[in-house]
Amino acid sequence: MSKRKPYTRPMGPTWWASHPYYRFYMLREGTSVFVALYGLALLCALFALVKGEGAWNAYVAAMSSPLAIVFHLVCLAMASLHAVTWFSLTPKTMDIWIKGKPLPEKLIVGAHYGGFVVASLVIIVAIGGWL
C-alpha cells in the first residue's frame, strides 16, 4: 500500500466557463440537446399521423403557434451550428491519402458543404411539394 497522497487539482462543474475555447466546446456539445428535442418533435408528429387525420391536422396547426416558431428557430440555429462544427472536423475523421499525399482539408470540407447544399435542396423541394 502506498502512503503517498498526491495532490489532485480540484475541478468544479464550471471548469469550461473560464476559457472561450472550452465555452465553444460546451456550446457545440449543447447543440445535441436541441437535436434530441427536434427528434422528439418528429416522434410526436409521427404519433399524430398514426392516430389519424384529426390528430395530424391539429399537430400541423400547432406548428404555427409562436412557441413552436421560436422552438424551431432555436433548433435551426443549433442544428446549423452542429453542421458547421461537424463539417469542420471531417478532415480529422476522414484522413484520406491519394498517391502518398493527404487530400487537402479544404477539399474534404468543401465536398461536405456541397453535399449539404444538394441534400438541403432535395429535402426542401421534396417536402415542399414542388416535384
Add this chain to the structure above:
Amino acid sequence: MSFQRSHEPIVWSLFGGGGVVAAFLLPALILVTGLLAPAGLLDGDALSYARVLAFSQHWLGKLCWLTVIALPMWHAMHRVYHGLHDLKVGARGLFFVLCYGFALVVTIATGTLLLAI
C-alpha cells in the same frame, strides 16, 4: 486496466452516423417543417394528411422517418452522456443506462409507430 469488451465502438458508430444525418439533413428539415410550412410558403397540400400518410406507408418513407428520428437521437444522447461527465455529474452507470436507454426507447417507439401505419 480492464480487458472487458468496450461498448464504445457500437455507440460511437451510432453517434457518428447520427452526427452525419443531423448535419446533412436536420437544418433543411427544420427549415421546411418548422418555419416554411407555418409561414404558408409550401405547396397547398405539402403536409396534408393524405400526402404524408402515403409517403409514410412506403418502405422508403418509413426508412426516412427512422433515419431522421433514431440516428440523431443516438448522436445526441452520446453527447449528453459525455456532456454530463464534463459537467461533473456523477452516477456514470445510471446515466449510461438512462441516455442510451432513452435512445433505444425512441428507436423502438419510432419503429413500432412506423409498423402501425
